[in-house]
Amino acid sequence: MIRKQNWILVITITAIFSLSLAACLPGKKAEDTHLRVGLLPILDILPFHVAEQKGYFEAEGIDVEFVPVKSAQERDALMQAGEIDGMLNDLISTGLFNRDSVQVKIVATARRGYPESPQFRVLAAPDSNITSAQDLKGVPIGISQNTVIEYITDRLLEAEGVSPDQIEVLEVSAIPVRFEQLMAGQIQAATLPDPLAQGAMAAGAKLIVDDSQYTQFSQSVLSFSTGAIESKPNTIKKFLNAWNQAVQDLNSNPGQFSDLLIEVGRVPESIQGSYQMPPFPTGEVPSQDEWQDVIDWLLEKELIDRPLPYTDTVLTDFAKP
Numbered sequence: 001m002i003r004k005q006n007w008i009l010v011i012t013i014t015a016i017f018s019l020s021l022a023a024c025l026p027g028k029k030a031e032d033t034h035l036r037v038g039l040l041p042i043l044d045i046l047p048f049h050v051a052e053q054k055g056y057f058e059a060e061g062i063d064v065e066f067v068p069v070k071s072a073q074e075r076d077a078l079m080q081a082g083e084i085d086g087m088l089n090d091l092i093s094t095g096l097f098n099r100d101s102v103q104v105k106i107v108a109t110a111r112r113g114y115p116e117s118p119q120f121r122v123l124a125a126p127d128s129n130i131t132s133a134q135d136l137k138g139v140p141i142g143i144s145q146n147t148v149i150e151y152i153t154d155r156l157l158e159a160e161g162v163s164p165d166q167i168e169v170l171e172v173s174a175i176p177v178r179f180e181q182l183m184a185g186q187i188q189a190a191t192l193p194d195p196l197a198q199g200a201m202a203a204g205a206k207l208i209v210d211d212s213q214y215t216q217f218s219q220s221v222l223s224f225s226t227g228a229i230e231s232k233p234n235t236i237k238k239f240l241n242a243w244n245q246a247v248q249d250l251n252s253n254p255g256q257f258s259d260l261l262i263e264v265g266r267v268p269e270s271i272q273g274s275y276q277m278p279p280f281p282t283g284e285v286p287s288q289d290e291w292q293d294v295i296d297w298l299l300e301k302e303l304i305d306r307p308l309p310y311t312d313t314v315l316t317d318f319a320k321p
Helices: 002-024 043-054 072-080 091-097 148-159 175-183 196-202 226-231 233-252 254-264 288-300
Strands: 034-039 063-068 086-090 104-112 120-124 140-143 168-171 189-193 206-210 219-225
Touching: 034 043, 034 072, 034 233, 043 063, 043 086, 043 104, 043 233, 043 254, 072 086, 072 091, 086 091, 086 104, 091 104, 091 148, 091 219, 091 288, 104 226, 104 233, 120 148, 120 196, 140 148, 140 175, 148 189, 148 206, 148 288, 175 189, 175 196, 189 196, 196 206, 219 226, 219 233, 226 233, 233 254
Parallel strands: 034 063, 034 086, 140 168, 140 189
Antiparallel strands: 086 219, 104 219, 120 189, 120 206
């Protein structure tokens, strides 16, 4: 009995020593579970707030720090400087980031347009005579150039039979200013995201075309730096687990989050009683065709000078629940 106890003691001490030694060996450093994510003040970030309120990040054993940004330019500057690990952005932004070398990779689709829930709309001013896409030929449309807004505008109008050489745009980069100029008739047309676009329609703006029929063109994505993906892969997967759990909550019981929708989604006061929570995708990534169309557009605009392979930028295994 004494010999047996001695052997158990020896084995226990050896196991403890081995674990301690393994923890000290090079390359065995524990993964950093802290993530800093850049967030624009738009409706697409609702799942972040739900996951935080419900404690889903904590349950996954990770620490997620929200870094609020006022513009895409500020967000991109933080990513470029290595101040954030991830961000909510779009395919155009990702393509521009990776024009010279792969700096960020897409791990999931955050939001997209659906037949009953458009994400972007091309609108005409309330007092204009514009009623169709054909009426927009040669009419300056308020957009932010070299962004997803310009891409969406081009593709929606092309789908409605307006050729690229007939599309004229006007730089109005700030969305609130674009909205105000449209409603005041200072510009005849503009492309706006929902819910602001629906608020404009409630105030008299005319819908010309939206992405409800052309959902392949509009989506926001979750992207992380290549450094974060290499050093924190498990943490990012846990982040997506929490994100997907929050999305399931939003999709199954949207009424529970109506106050959060108004606060975070910046729903205009005029439609706060009627605006419906949009559905959110779960476990999705952009398709190869969707990515290729964005690359074709970027090449057409000479914003990049070489094709960017889908597999270099879109990771298909992270998003799976």
